[in-house]
Every structure is written in structure tokens, then in C-alpha cells.
Amino acid sequence: MSVTPADSVDGVSVTAASSSGALPDPSTTSTPDPSSSPTPQRNDASFSGIWEELRWRGLVQVSTDETELERALDGEPITYYCGFDPTAPSLHLGNLVQLLTMRRLQLAGHHPLALVGGSTGLVGDPRPSAERTMNTKETVAEWVGYLQSQVRRFLDFEGENPARMVNNLDWTGPMSVIDFLRDVGKHYRVGTMIKKEIVASRLNSDEGISYAEFSYQILQGMDFLELHRQYGCTLQTGGSDQWGNLTSGTELVRKVEGRGVHAIGTPLITNADGTKFGKSEGNAIWLDAAMCSPYTFYQFWLNRLDADVVTMLKVFTFLDRARIEELAREVTERPHRREAQKVLAWEVTALVHGVAATEAAIAASAAVFGQGDLGAIDEPTWQAATAELPRATVDDGRLGIVDLLVATGLVASNSEARRTVNDGGAYVNNVKVTDVDHVVDPARLLHERYLLLRRGKRNQAVAEVTREDRSAH
Secondary structure, three states: OOOOOOOOOOOOOOOEOOOOOOOOOHHHOOOOOHHHOOOOOOOOOOOOOHHHHHHHOOOOOEEOOHHHHHHHHOOOOOEEEEEEOOOOOOOEHHHHHHHHHHHHHHHOOOEEEEEEOOOHHHHOOOOOOOOOOOOOHHHHHHHHHHHHHHHHOOOOOOOOOOOEEEOOHHHHOOOOHHHHHHHHHHHOOHHHHOOOHHHHHHHOOOOOOOHHHHOHHHHHHHHHHHHHHHHOEEEEEEEHHHHHHHHHHHHHHHHHHOOOOEEEEEOOOEOOOOOEOOOOOOOOOEOOOOOOOHHHHHHHHHOEOHHHHHHHHHHHOOOOHHHHHHHHHHHHHOHHHOHHHHHHHHHHHHHHHOHHHHHHHHHHHHHHOOOOOHHHOOHHHHHHHOOOOOEEEEEOOOOEHHHHHHHOOOOOOHHHHHHHHHOOOEEEOOEEOOOOOOEOOHHHOEOOOEEEEEEOOOEEEEEEEEOOOOOOO
16 A cells, blocks of 8 residues: 555644735645645655665754665665654654655665654653653553554555554553663663753753653663564664664663664754744644644745755655756746745645645635635634734624724724725625625625625735624613
């Protein structure tokens, strides 16, 4: 079975473009050839091997010995793994980097192990700033299921080279504290552990660090050891900020088994000031549509700056080198067309949410600007598409065009509202209003409570209509 984008909408250095709060012009959101998108998942034959392609795509920030890694990845198939902790009910953009890296390795013939951490998720890896709030065991178990379902959408779990799902609670749960200390803890030196970057920063903070989070690196190291023993796993991938935890595993395998294994740390996804996109920072781009709508997800990619878009195409799409270099020339020669951003937004959104949801997100943007049917937009997409617009609450007894323009702040006074109407610049749900005495028919409410007001071409606002309680009159 080949891995394809989700058919359903259920279910992260990037620099965010500046925004004034205005919705994007629909001319920047047209679909780039939907008949051939998203790009079929395959590795690029123009490279000598998967290691060269990973390097070209910028997916290797740090690693163990590069010569040995290249020899291993370009040789006979190896088994590798990446871990995802259920510290939230959804994966996010940073996790997508790992999932697509795993998929590229799988396409090269290597054998993936997808680990969702039922035990490490109960503790959580240390954050640079403060201690994590522990979730209940029941919550973590529930989130394990959510994350496993998401992972299955990006790797092939059937066919000749199926991925395997594993849960570290299976080997950590039955282990006693004495066995943990004797069999694993004795191989770790506290002096080395406290030199890990995040641990060191927490030790020097007012917050400090708990023994639970301090021990996280041992738990992750034990995962690599167990997967090496069970499946012959010789490579772990993860974000470069996890390098201390990655090398915890390589060192443990070397000490216990006397064998050399590998680790690859991918670059972090950051915003303009270098801060990570992630759940700990509160700015995560989630893969679950209920937590980040397909419309919002699409707009995130569409708003990448020219300086970042080519890097994003390399990391987050399966476009080949020739196509990405073509788009890079477009950025240089015709940046106003934003062709690379359109392709990026289409490819990644279709990969994560499916073609239908991507087309709906594009159609919603066009409809808001009068180039489509507002009534066809479902309410979650409507909410996402108009989230940055000014809003006002009005009662259903004040639906006159003058009242609406003033209430939503599109004009400052009744006289200005009348001039706007008389000059042909007033619109309700993309329909021009030419009568200053016009009263909107409640039947025209979108989702029975919304109106889209516009003054001129780009000044928009939303009126949310409430029913006035007249029982007291």
C-alpha cells in the first residue's frame, strides 16, 4: 500500500511573514495544478543515495560519524526509529519533519519503527523554561492512541517494507525500580548528565529540575537499547534540540552491547526571533484539524517569506531537486507571483489534510473576496477564514446597512456610512448595497448568525447577529 494524503480533515528556520490582519488576496491562493498534486512520494533519483538527498534537503543538523552513516544508509537496509511523546492530543509541525524524514528513509528501503512513548509521555522531556505539568495516566493512554493514528497516515504499515508501531510502556512498565537502577542507571554518570544543555540551563534557573525530568534522558536511552536488542535498530532520528537524549541512547548501546549505533538531529523549525514552533512555546502548528483548521494550516505555509520558502519546500515536500530549483528561480525573478509559496501551501496541506480540505480552504479565501459562494463555506472554515477580521455583535433589530457599517467600525459615523453606500462602496455578503435605507433580510445570515460587511475593496468586518429578547416588552 502506498502512503497517500488523508482523505479526511480529521486528524513547523521558518520566519513568519508580517501580517496586518487583512485576509490574503485570492490571487495569491490559487491552486497550483490540483490534477497532479500532491507530488507522489518517492526519493529523487538524481542523488547518488538517500544520505546525499537528506543532506541536500537540509535534514542533517548534527549526526554521529557522517562517513559511517553514509555507508550504512546507502548500503543494505537498516532498522531505524523515531519517538513521539503523547504530551498533547496531536502531533505538530516539528513532528512532521520527523515523519517525513522517516518516510524518505522507508522509501530508500530501510525499516522504520515508530515509537509513541506511553512511558516517556508520563514524564515528558525537560523544557528549557519550566517543569512540565504531568497528565494523568488515563489521558496519556488516550493520547497514545491519537498519535498512533496520526503516525499511520505518514508511513506505510503494509506492503514489502512495513513500518512497525511500538510503545515504550511495554518494556518500561513491567520494570522495577531496582532493575532500572541496576541494569540501566549504573551505566550513566551524573557528571555527564548535568552537562546536557537543557539540564544545565534548568539547574541554573530558579525553577531547577525534578528527578523525574532529569531521568528522562535515561528512559530515552533505554528505548534505543531495547529496540536494538529486539529489532537490531541502529539509527535514531530526532530534532537537534534533542541531541543530548539521542546520544544518551547511542552511548548506552555502546556501553552495554559494545556496538556502534547512529543518530541524526534535524534542524529546528523556528519563528523570526529563533523561538521554536512547538507546544511548549504555545505557538504549535498542529496536524489535527480540530486544533488547527486546514484553512489556518494552508495560510501558515502561504505566508512564508521568500527567504525561507525554498528551505521549506526541501524539508516538507517530495518535490524533486529540479522542480525546487525551478521554484527557487521563480522566487528570485518573479517574487510578486509567490509561486513557490502557493506550491508549498498546496503540497503540505494536501499531504496532511487531503486534497478536498485543501481545495475548500482555497475556495473559502476566494469566496470571502467575492469570487465564490460564501454559503458553501462550512462554519469551522468560516471561523478560521475570518478570524483576523474586526467583529461586532448586533441584535437582529438593527440590520440596516448604516447601522451595520457603523457597528462594525468600517465607518466612523452615520453620515460616512451613507456616503459609502451612495458611492457604491458598501457590500453585505459580497453583494453591493446601493440604498441607504436597506435592511438586511435575516434569511441572508451565514450559518444563521453572521454577515460579512465590506467597505471598498479590502476593508472587511464580521457582524454576529443575536436575537433581541422582546419578551419583556
